[in-house]
Amino acid sequence: MKQAFRDYPVRGYTIIERNGLRIGIFGLLGKDAAEDASFARPITFSDPVEAARKTVKILKEREKVDLVVCLSHSGTNPDKAHSEDEKLAAAVPGIDVIVSGHTHTILQSPIRAGKTLIVSAGSYGTWLGVLDLKVGKSCKIEVTGYRLRKIDTSVPEDRNIARTIDGFRSLVEERYLSHFGYRFSQVLAFQPFNGQTIEETYTKPGETGLGNLVTDAYRYAVGEAEGRRRHIDAAVDVLGCIRSSLFKGDIRVSDVFQTTSLGPVQYGYCGNTIIVVYLTGRDLKNLLEVHTSIAPSKKDALLSVSGIRFSYNPNRMPFDRVTSVEIEGADHRFRPLENERRYSVAINSYLANLIDFVGKKSFGILQITPRDEAGNAVSARDESRLTVMRNGEPLREWIALAEYLSSFPEKNGIPTMPKRYAKPEGRIVAEASWNPVKLIARGNWITIIAAVLIVVAVILVVEFVHKRFRQGDHK
Known part of the structure; x- marks a missing residue:
């Protein structure tokens, strides 16, 4: 596997230059996605935050990039406690843009976490996300535009890509589908x-x-x-x-x-x-x-x-x-x-x-x-x-x-x-219900313990109130 990574090659990051800007790009797999990778064994995954910190340090100090972009398979979530990319942005402030995946989130506007922008365009190629940035002399980044474009039949087909796909189609039919007695179409x-x-x-x-x-x-x-x-x-x-x-x-x-x-x-x-x-x-x-x-x-x-x-x-x-x-x-x-x-x-x-x-x-x-x-x-x-x-x-x-x-x-x-x-x-x-009977009927040990704790709490409150009233009557 290590040799395959070297031969492909799989790099820790890449640098592209556009209009005089050096842009550092690296990829990341989040903890939730790593847990989902049930067939990955015996491969293990390093901590994404630590990996990001090391890579950003290299990009900033050794490669002298003007912009750091993270392609993250970690995701965002309305519940901040489960929003891995927002946590990543807070822990690694040197990332300028996180292009977020894994959770299939469609962000109609970027999330700003500190100085980091987080964008996400859903899943399965349904949308094309376009983020326009203006980078100043001091590398100050300003958002000048953000939009999601629906990919459907109104988008003209690219002939070169279509020709490549047709070539793969014949290979799939010959080397895979024919074994099971099926044809592509x-x-x-x-x-x-x-x-x-x-x-x-x-x-x-x-x-x-x-x-x-x-x-x-x-x-x-x-x-x-x-x-x-x-x-x-x-x-x-x-x-x-x-x-x-x-x-x-x-x-x-x-x-x-x-x-x-x-x-x-x-x-x-x-x-x-x-x-x-x-x-x-x-x-x-x-x-x-x-x-x-x-x-x-x-x-x-x-x-x-x-x-x-x-x-x-x-x-x-x-x-x-x-x-x-x-x-x-x-x-x-x-x-x-x-x-x-x-x-x-x-x-x-x-x-x-x-x-x-x-x-x-x-x-x-x-x-x-x-x-x-x-x-x-x-x-x-x-x-x-x-x-x-x-x-x-x-x-x-x-x-x-x-x-x-x-x-x-x-x-x-x-x-x-x-x-x-x-x-x-x-x-x-x-079947949502707050009926007390339906909340505890045939409950397991979790429900039983919770019910007991609630009953005990109610008894303590009643005892406390009763005691206060008795003290008031005594006075």
């Missing part, structure tokens, strides 16, 4: 509606028709691959693994891959594989609590589910907000979750490698122990034997989605997506 199905965009999902988080489609595809494809050997009770995915929307019209192989494109090279080809683990009802509830208590501050952790219906009360204590869970049986009837029963759950390899992360993010409260079909505890190192195989190949999530789309009933000679995937259908329901 092959039509798999027709979608008669426009669904919610990924951008909208991050601004208005919750259940989505697209997430339902993807997780339903997991269960369908596992069943097909295994000849219906076992019933898959549920499937779970996270929003961060769904990378693109599907729009009205023909859905092609390239669209499907773009939607579920995450995953490293495994078993010779890239893409997340699908594995099946067994979770007790208690563990499954803990996994669903990710949606209620971790995702509000980390939206890419929002869940999509299949074979599950659950409700939660966002006003309850964190990590104890799920109030009811039902699981779909082989007869397609939903029944209440049983705490000690083991359920088969299809997930992708990315989520499988992050299950330990759930415990870390919940301060050890949400403990989850994945098991194999025999009931033995498993970990990430057991992934290969838990991976679902299809025709002698590991089943990849994009293949699962492609197969599921192709299975839909035909209309006018083409498989057509059912309209139930146009919008949420009640798999995840938020």
Whole structure:
């Protein structure tokens, strides 16, 4: 890996000169993004603030740059406590501009943190951010303009870039897709509606028709691959693994891959594989609590589910907000979750490698122990034997989605997506309530301790007030 970094090469920074200005540019990976990099092992990441300080010192003192720009995969957040790039700006004031990524934030105007400007243009190339700066003789920086330009069909195509893309397309088809029997522009199905965009999902988080489609595809494809050997009770995915929307019209192989494109090279080809683990009802509830208590501050952790219906009360204590869970049986009837029963759950390899992360993010409260079909505890190192195989190949999530789309009933000679995937259908329901009974009913130890503390506090206040009244009467 070190040799590859040298050969590519990967540099610690680069210098460009424009109109007599020396501009130093360096990249940075934030702590939250590093935690998300589940396949990075055995690579480790240094502290981003310390790395930035060292690089800025070199750029300022050795390279004598006039402007320091940080391309940061750390992100901003309305909650200042979780806004890594704002923390970076405060800790490393020598950075002039931070171009912020990772959190997919669309900043309509720059954030000024001290003397540092922070800009962000969303995700997936939807917007082009343009920042105009005026740099004075003493390197004083003045913002003269900032705008976001929507990238859509109104933007003329660049012929040279289009020609390059066409060249890559033939390579992808020849060296990758042909192995699975697909072509780049092959039509798999027709979608008669426009669904919610990924951008909208991050601004208005919750259940989505697209997430339902993807997780339903997991269960369908596992069943097909295994000849219906076992019933898959549920499937779970996270929003961060769904990378693109599907729009009205023909859905092609390239669209499907773009939607579920995450995953490293495994078993010779890239893409997340699908594995099946067994979770007790208690563990499954803990996994669903990710949606209620971790995702509000980390939206890419929002869940999509299949074979599950659950409700939660966002006003309850964190990590104890799920109030009811039902699981779909082989007869397609939903029944209440049983705490000690083991359920088969299809997930992708990315989520499988992050299950330990759930415990870390919940301060050890949400403990989850994945098991194999025999009931033995498993970990990430057991992934290969838990991976679902299809025709002698590991089943990849994009293949699962492609197969599921192709299975839909035909209309006018083409498989057509059912309209139930146009919008949420009640798999995840938020039921906000301040009713005291609903706040503590069937609560775990967190809720019980909180309730006891509140009761004790109320008793102490009542005793204090009563004592003061008695003292007043005595006088």
